[in-house]
Amino acid sequence: MPTTAESNVLLQGTLDLLILKTLAIEPMHGWGVAQRIQQISNEVLQIGQGSLYPALHRLEYRGWIRAEWASSENNRRAKFYSLTAAGRKQLKAELQSWDRISAAIALVLGRKAEVPA
């Protein structure tokens, strides 16, 4: 059972990045986003709905993602989120800054890391 503490470990702003990255692959509903992040991270990152939905709505209000109601795989009405053009740009910018910061942190911690080109 993942504890909430574990998901709190996520850096401030990292959740936004994860959501954007996940939605870059294909439009998805909230549940899908949470599942996808969990799968890809080998069950390490568990996103509680308490932070997922505020984040989704925040991104929507910022215009980085857009939402549409559509039928889900099991024919239920669900809200699907997809990346907007502004969202793509934002994703790119956040990825770059993530690379920079993680490299910097790695240096500080004395771990070998690939310095991004």
Added chain:
Amino acid sequence: MSSAWFTDLLTRLTAFLRTAARQNSKNNLNEELQFHLEQSIQANLAAGMTANEARRQALLEFGGIEQAREETYRQRPGWLLETLLQDTRYALRGFLRNPAFTVTVIATLALGIGATTAVFSVVDRILFRSLPYAQDDRLVSLVQSFEKQEFTLGGFYYEWRDNQKPFAQMTFERGTGACNLTDANPLALQCAEIAGNFLPTFGIAPVLGRNFLPEEDLPHGPRVALLSYGLWRTRFNQDPNVLNQTIHIDGHPTRIVGVLPANFEMPRLQQTDLVLPAAMDIAAQHTVNSGIGYPMWAFARLKPGISIAQAKAEMEPLFLHTQQWIPAQIRQDFHLQVRSLRDRQMQEAYMGAWVLLGSVLAVLIIACANVVSLFSARAAMRERELAVRSALGAGRGRLVRQALIEAFLLALAGALTGCALAAVLLHAFLAIAPTGIPFLAQARLDLRIVCFSILLAFLCAIMVGIVPALQKPRPGALAARAIGSGNRPGVRLRRSLVIAQIAVSVILISCAGLLLKSFQNLERQALGMATSDVLTVTVPLNAERYSSGRAYMDFYLGTETALRSLPGVTSVAISDSLPPDGNSGIRFDEIFVAGRAPTPTGTGGIVIVRKVTPDYFRVLHIPTLQGRSFDEKDRNASGNVIILSKLLATRLFPQGDAVGRRMQFATFQPYFALDPTVFTVVGVAADVKNDDLASQVEPEYYTVRSSDHDLDSWGSRHYRFAVESQLPASVMAAAIRAQIAKIDPTAPVHVEPLTESVSRLADRPRFETALLGFFALTGLILAIIGLYGVMAYISAQRTQEIGVRMALGANRADILRLMAREGIALLLVGEVIGLATALAFSQLLRSLLFNISPRDPLTFLCVGSLLAIVALIATLVPARAATRVDPIVALRCE
């Protein structure tokens, strides 16, 4: 009708849209969350859980739905504004529930802000305004002071100018005098004479045309003039072609060379329509006027880095050098005076302005104390509400914001009302203000002070609004209110505030009381003459039409006869001036009594001189104490007769044998020679208030303006007629104008009841008294509101205690005593502090008081008892209400 319908529609529409939008987004969110939950259950089922277990686990994993919903909702861009509106609505509802509190706070703030703003707008012009000159703080007035007068003498000025070091520039003006514009539609004007470098020294540039040229500032130079902006506008319609036009000033053709800026004013603030070059004959200044030159008023611009004190020290040797030309007898009475222009301008207005400012600050303090007190009382009552809201999950931030919004709303309402009040008050001030106070007419609501007052209101409100919200709810605040009130938070604060308010009110009312008493003394003092049924008539004649003393005499005597013939006129007199206005005087040592050694020079002060026609004493009802009054024969007889005032007679002839004695006067060409004219004392008249209302009576003597023997003495355009008549002034004024127009149609005529001229002398004390009285009253009302509020609050807090006491057998008198004791204690402490402070500082008012000691015991006694009575009522009313509590209700109350 249709607009109301439209507004209604609009309101409904917005309300509908708003709820619809919110409902929609709420439903969507619910559906989304629901979907998530169902997916989670599906996943659990797929993992092989039972239906119940799947649901339980899903819900567990999901966490607080409501929290998530709230958090998501908070992401909306409009969320902050929405909660702000919510808080505002909540605050407004709270105000409506408690209208007494709301109205009191708003009224208090409005009074405080209104009064402060209005008064500050008035005194700002006097105390803090910037003068309309370049670098006005570098300008000084540079004069010799002699007794009450300040002037410079031409003979000295040029000596100073040529040898001084501390000033970048020195200049002068020769004063303002009546002059007439004698073109078609003649106009009485005020003409000032200024030096050629006057405008550049003050940094004044004409808006049109130019300053005087050096050759125009020479004796017998071309006659030129600069128009004031006002005259240019009213008389010449702001016509730019006015330049180089020729107008006639007192008959002399004069060329207009420029127009002064709209904000131009003479440094001594004389009303001025026209400025002319002084055109001084510098060489003559050592010969004219007994060799000391013509009087003038000098001003200078300090060199950079030189202080006024330095300038005075540097000028002192020059001053002592020029003192040699002053006759030795009076040399010691001359002093050099260098002071800033601002001080020079505001000499008399300063004190009143500071008193006014002080009083209004006192009102502001009381108002703020009231607001603090009211808010803290309210906070105490709402302690429970805050505790409940906090328990229900309202964050500290939210509570603080709520408090801020309430404070903001109240301050806003108070400020708006206050500004409206300020406008009304300022209007009222200007309506009752005397003309003598500089710049009052231009006083406008000052934006800076409006902002300042509003800011202050906000600070007061925020400070007291926010403190209870910041406090952690006390344990037990949620429980029923504790019995007893004495140690509740804020009660001590409110008590000290009430004490402070009462003390400040006592100070305010004491000052107002002293001024009021002083004003009464001034108004009711015996003037020594009749003022009712007397009209004064002034006729500033056009000098061009009167070429000789005889021409003037013919006008004056002809007018006298014409006025006497008017029906309803009892008697008519001509005098150079009328009391209580001071007239020109001589010095006591200039009087020589036949057969007696001259008085030592430099002693004795001023003696007022008036040259009158015989009916003067009849018109003003001044009784003759010894000998006789003047009669018509004295006008034509060659013998020179004189009447002394009682004061002068007593000083000259202490034995009471004045009548029949002979006197002569000093002349000044040569200096202090004996004038051969011998006067015989024919009578002693009663003393008349003759040197303004507030000063001591000065000794005075009267001589007759004879008809033929002394034609020179008629050569003035400024004599006054005093006309006694029982008919209404308005009727008489028209008849008088008509009569004078028959004699000289070009002469402007000014008719005024003597009572009005006298009353005008009391205008300033009246104004000061009215304003201070107003503030004292405002302060008192506010303080009483504060006291009442605190007492009412305390008795409401003690309802339960009172119920217990009454159930245990206390009767109403006991309760009343219990409750009143609290209020009376506050009252006494406040009164004692206030009276002590007022007694300590009332000395400062001394210069504003007339015939009353700054520690007048009667006034202080009255003030003390007045406040005690009013405050007692404010205490007893809520205390009495407390005694009406039904014990059963009181005990159930919690």
